[in-house]
Amino acid sequence: xxxxxxxxxxxxxxxxxxxxxxxxxxxxxxxxxxxxxxxxxxxxxxxxxxxxxxxxxxxxxxxxxxxxxxxxxxxxxxxxxxxxxxxxxxxxxxxx
Amino acid sequence: xxxxxxxxxxxxxxxxxxxxxxxxxxxxxxxxxxxxxxxxxxxxxxxxxxxxxxxxxxxxxxxxxxxxxxxxxxxxxxxxxxxxxxxxxxxxxxxx
Amino acid sequence: xxxxxxxxxxxxxxxxxxxxxxxxxxxxxxxxxxxxxxxxxxxxxxxxxxxxxxxxxxxxxxxxxxxxxxxxxxxxxxxxxxxxxxxxxxxxxxxx
Amino acid sequence: xxxxxxxxxxxxxxxxxxxxxxxxxxxxxxxxxxxxxxxxxxxxxxxxxxxxxxxxxxxxxxxxxxxxxxxxxxxxxxxxxxxxxxxxxxxxxxxx
Amino acid sequence: xxxxxxxxxxxxxxxxxxxxxxxxxxxxxxxxxxxxxxxxxxxxxxxxxxxxxxxxxxxxxxxxxxxxxxxxxxxxxxxxxxxxxxxxxxxxxxxx
Amino acid sequence: xxxxxxxxxxxxxxxxxxxxxxxxxxxxxxxxxxxxxxxxxxxxxxxxxxxxxxxxxxxxxxxxxxxxxxxxxxxxxxxxxxxxxxxxxxxxxxxx
Amino acid sequence: xxxxxxxxxxxxxxxxxxxxxxxxxxxxxxxxxxxxxxxxxxxxxxxxxxxxxxxxxxxxxxxxxxxxxxxxxxxxxxxxxxxxxxxxxxxxxxxx
Numbered sequence: 001x002x003x004x005x006x007x008x009x010x011x012x013x014x015x016x017x018x019x020x021x022x023x024x025x026x027x028x029x030x031x032x033x034x035x036x037x038x039x040x041x042x043x044x045x046x047x048x049x050x051x052x053x054x055x056x057x058x059x060x061x062x063x064x065x066x067x068x069x070x071x072x073x074x075x076x077x078x079x080x081x082x083x084x085x086x087x088x089x090x091x092x093x094x095x096x
Numbered sequence: 097x098x099x100x101x102x103x104x105x106x107x108x109x110x111x112x113x114x115x116x117x118x119x120x121x122x123x124x125x126x127x128x129x130x131x132x133x134x135x136x137x138x139x140x141x142x143x144x145x146x147x148x149x150x151x152x153x154x155x156x157x158x159x160x161x162x163x164x165x166x167x168x169x170x171x172x173x174x175x176x177x178x179x180x181x182x183x184x185x186x187x188x189x190x191x192x
Numbered sequence: 193x194x195x196x197x198x199x200x201x202x203x204x205x206x207x208x209x210x211x212x213x214x215x216x217x218x219x220x221x222x223x224x225x226x227x228x229x230x231x232x233x234x235x236x237x238x239x240x241x242x243x244x245x246x247x248x249x250x251x252x253x254x255x256x257x258x259x260x261x262x263x264x265x266x267x268x269x270x271x272x273x274x275x276x277x278x279x280x281x282x283x284x285x286x287x288x
Numbered sequence: 289x290x291x292x293x294x295x296x297x298x299x300x301x302x303x304x305x306x307x308x309x310x311x312x313x314x315x316x317x318x319x320x321x322x323x324x325x326x327x328x329x330x331x332x333x334x335x336x337x338x339x340x341x342x343x344x345x346x347x348x349x350x351x352x353x354x355x356x357x358x359x360x361x362x363x364x365x366x367x368x369x370x371x372x373x374x375x376x377x378x379x380x381x382x383x384x
Numbered sequence: 385x386x387x388x389x390x391x392x393x394x395x396x397x398x399x400x401x402x403x404x405x406x407x408x409x410x411x412x413x414x415x416x417x418x419x420x421x422x423x424x425x426x427x428x429x430x431x432x433x434x435x436x437x438x439x440x441x442x443x444x445x446x447x448x449x450x451x452x453x454x455x456x457x458x459x460x461x462x463x464x465x466x467x468x469x470x471x472x473x474x475x476x477x478x479x480x
Numbered sequence: 481x482x483x484x485x486x487x488x489x490x491x492x493x494x495x496x497x498x499x500x501x502x503x504x505x506x507x508x509x510x511x512x513x514x515x516x517x518x519x520x521x522x523x524x525x526x527x528x529x530x531x532x533x534x535x536x537x538x539x540x541x542x543x544x545x546x547x548x549x550x551x552x553x554x555x556x557x558x559x560x561x562x563x564x565x566x567x568x569x570x571x572x573x574x575x576x
Numbered sequence: 577x578x579x580x581x582x583x584x585x586x587x588x589x590x591x592x593x594x595x596x597x598x599x600x601x602x603x604x605x606x607x608x609x610x611x612x613x614x615x616x617x618x619x620x621x622x623x624x625x626x627x628x629x630x631x632x633x634x635x636x637x638x639x640x641x642x643x644x645x646x647x648x649x650x651x652x653x654x655x656x657x658x659x660x661x662x663x664x665x666x667x668x669x670x671x672x
Contacts, residue, residue: 002574003575004572004573004574005574007573008568012572036171048536050529050530050535053146053148055144059103066100068169073548090103091102092108092180094100094173095099096098145242146242149242152240154200164265183199184200186199188197188198188199188202188236188276189197190194190197191197228363250295284292284294284332285292285295286290286291286292288290288291338434341436343434346391354388356457357457376392378391379390379468380388380390380428382386382388383387439624439626440624475586475660476618476620477580478579479578482670483671483672485671486668487634487635492668522668528631530627553642553667555642564667
């Protein structure tokens with residue numbers, strides 16, 4: 001499968017749909033189609049700052065994250081939908 | 097229950113509804129459904145600045161806070177509504 | 193009564209209505225309901241800057257202030273309306 | 289009369305109306321009611337910068353100034369209309 | 385005649401109308417009334433920066449300049465129309 | 481063929497159309513005409529910062545990239561469509 | 577002919593129309609009248625920064641450039657249309 005290598009602080013997320021509500025545990029407030037939860041599948045190397053430093057990333061591959069509703073760009077790779085968004089649009093990680 | 101770990105200066109708040117006005121003490125000016133009061137249930141590690149420092153957080157778990165009306169993103173976790181918002185959208189803590 | 197502890201440079205103001213014009217001395221230009229004058233009842237500890245310093249506040253409890261019309265968020269505490277606004281939305285103090 | 293003490297770089301201006309055009313010398317381009325000329329009656333102590341310094345003010349009490357049309361907030365003090373605006377909305381002083 | 389003393393990087397310009405096209409040489413693309421060409425009649429002392437320095441001005445009295453269409457504020461002094469605009473809205477000087 | 485030399489952090493991209501979906505592997509979410517995938521054909525020397533330094537570029541000629549939908553300006557060179565966009569509008573590189 | 581001396585990082589460009597497509601090589605995507613290609617005829621001395629330094633310019637007289645569609649201000653000098661735009665609105669130079 002084609003591999004996405006995000007630039008800067010971009011993060012690639014595979015959206016998690018909420019078909020089985022009792023398992024996934026997170027529901028969107030209204031049932032529109034914009035996903036707000038997903039699994040991180042690729043992480044950029046960090047935002048580059050003007051002074052030459054590179055910020056560290058706070059999410060890693062495998063993290064389950066929730067994010068701002070209209071932040072991601074949507075793409076389809078090999079028939080699977082993926083989302084790409086800047087790390088500052090990720091609000092929280094979910095554990096457990 | 098699934099646990100939310102907020103990133104940066106994000107704060108997870110459980111909204112407090114104003115059903116019993118004589119107890120809660122705080123009322124929204126008009127009775128729309130956007131909550132502006134809640135209990136902090138999780139706090140990020142602080143905003144990361146370009147120079148590498150991390151800001152301290154001024155709210156902690158258990159604080160009752162009021163916040164800007166349209167600031168939070170709303171999610172539902174295990175059937176309970178939670179709000180996530182940046183700490184700079186929190187206006188004040190309530191005591192007593 | 194519940195106590196509000198403003199964060200950062202936020203200021204809690206009790207709005208002053210202009211029922212008795214000959215006493216209060218300040219009138220709003222048109223008689224809409226947005227107050228622009230009030231008494232400071234609580235003051236934050238100051239805006240925190242990226243470099244770690246904290247700004248000093250220029251208003252204190254008891255000051256009568258006028259402020260930008262649409263700046264405050266309105267809340268009701270124990271049945272009394274209060275306004276919360278950033279100090280940079282306060283235009284002037286009134287004396288005498 | 290109540291005294292206004294402007295904060296930061298705010299300036300209190302008493303608007304000058306153009307009833308006698310041959311004396312005042314300055315006319316607004318269209319005859320709407322927004323004044324753009326006035327006399328400075330109070331000056332703030334200067335804008336506070338993040339690094340702790342305070343900017344100097346370039347207008348003083350008594351100056352006749354012209355300013356951006358929609359910049360001022362309008363108030364009425366003891367029955368007289370006053371305008372409050374940031375110094376960076378003042379375009380020029382008028383002499384002679 | 386009343387004298388205008390511009391603040392900061394403000395520039396006072398007397399608009400040049402294009403009645404005689406073969407002389408003036410500069411025409412506006414459509415014949416609306418917003419002037420985009422004029423003669424500098426007064427220049428501020430320069431923009432003040434946060435670090436205390438003051439920028440130098442790049443136009444002087446007598447310069448013929450062209451500027452962004454909607455940048456100037458328009459005033460009338462002693463019956464003559466003048467424009468006031470920040471130096472960064474001046475695009476070029478015209479010579480010859 | 482005319483050669484494009486991008487300035488600053490601009491990148492010239494030849495859009496890749498998704499006629500053969502089983503080969504290209506990336507599909508746009510809806511079939512509008514705005515391309516979001518392409519091959520880098522020219523790269524600027526890097527964004528120049530105020531302090532005189534020049535940022536390094538993270539994409540190079542030949543990279544297959546995906547980018548924000550409305551970011552590029554479209555041009556036609558010698559009958560071929562090309563896109564020009566700032567590097568910060570490139571979200572990820574695709575490999576494999 | 578009147579000479580234009582651009583200020584700061586402004587650039588004067590003579591628009592190139594695409595009447596003979598087989599020669600010019602660059603076509604606009606739709607045939608509206610906003611030019612996006614032209615020849616540089618004058619270049620400012622560089623953007624002045626707050627710290628007193630002046631940025632270098634990356635285009636020079638004679639360069640053929642393409643630029644953002646709505647960036648330029650249009651003027652007519654001695655009957656010829658010219659465009660003035662900031663250098664950061666120039667996307668690329670064309671060679672060959």
